[in-house]
Amino acid sequence: MTTALLVIDMQQALCSGEEEAFDIKDVLKRVNVLIANAKIGGAHVIFIQHEEGEGSLVLGGEGWQLTQGLAAADGDIRVRKATPDAFHKTELSEVLERLEVSDLVVCGLQTDFCVDTTVRRALALGFPVTLAGDAHSTLDNGVLTAAQIIAHHNRTLSNISSFGPRVRVKAAAEIRFPAV
DSSP states (O other), rough: OOOOEEEEEEEEHHHGGGGOOOTTTHHHHHHHHHHHHHHHOOOOOEEEEOSSSSSSSTTTSSSTTBBTTTTOOOOOOEEEEEESTTTTTTTHHHHHHTTTOOOEEEEEOOIIIIIHHHHHHHHHHHHHEEEEEEEEEEOOOSSOOHHHHHHHHHHHHHHHHHHHHHHEEEOOGGGOOSSO
């Protein structure tokens, strides 16, 4: 079994300023623990970065950069994406195949967009997923608070059974690599 940790959209624009995700300082700490544990356990760490044609996530712009304080190294694998699905029109599937990855651990931003969509696509592609239930976040959306959205997705994603592979939700501190 080979495991990869997907760190989704932990970018400067989403971790600070007007688009700062809920509880981001603590989420960042938990993401960094996952990264350290993955590297110690021999799992692959893949950083996903969202980009847009305009706004705060323009490729190469300050907001597009991985957030300050994120434990990323120069040699780490990075995948660029332009939709909420980290697999859609990206090299992620090829990277996972080349590395012979069979299981995914997912954390990052934003719960109700890129985390949700990527997790569902991973299931459809046959990957069992461990979702770090306390290491993903989003913003209030005018109907639900960020905390409610996170709790809802932890519950909903863990109840999907129709793909075959399942989502296991665990606290970041409980996730072990490579066997998750």
